[in-house]
Amino acid sequence: MRIATWNVNSVRARLPRFLPWLREAAPDVVCLQETKCRDSEFPREEIEDLGYAVEAYGQKTYNGVAILSRLPIEDVVRGLPGDGDDDERRVIGATVSGCMILCLYVVNGRAVGTERYEHKLEWLDRVRDLVQESYPMEERVILCGDFNITFDDRDVWDPERWRERILCSTPERAALARLTDCGLSDALRKFTDETGIYTWWDYRTRGFGRNQGLRIDHFLMSPPALEACVGVEVDLAARGGEKPSDHAPVIATLQD
């Protein structure tokens, strides 16, 4: 099974890039973040025409997640436990081919020390609680998405510039560690310990051309999923060209 995660920064604005990519890359499962539209406005037919079932959980203007699958999909869950209808839509989960998948768009947090930053840390602990409660590490469990956190300085193009800033601060990394402490591993690090592998580049600084990026989109896997995982790749071509998202897709391949 090949599974992709991609923060598309509006699924409707990205459609001229997304549909050709989906046709070419053709992953079995695609987890999307920042779809930025209501479920009724999701470009469902165009994606179904390529052979994918569409499960969306979106809202107007902000946030929004979705799971697309060309394999049978079951047990779809929307939101975190306790979320109401007016809460930000950042989580969708499903089971595909025996893999329990959780697609996350983690709170950005704006800047260290702000109210949104504190909310980010609390929100991550709610995800941790959900994983502890409902995702047995004996199963194939895959958390993926835009975590808006770097694991360490290997994930940062200029660690000194980013020191203790948003996406890189110690409390954020500690909150991410509390999640992985449930028994999950950063799947990319099964294959390489190199620096310079990034998934997001700021539009404003035009950082992509100079590879001034951060690795904030991740696959976290339980031991059985990690064992089956034979590769994690960042699709840099999808970040180039006309009207790209500010994130690149990341694709994981699992055997069996």
Next chain:
DNA sequence: ATGGTCGCGGAGCGA
């Protein structure tokens, strides 16, 4: 340059 550029929605906010 505590800047810039996107997307949404039609001004200013979030990222």
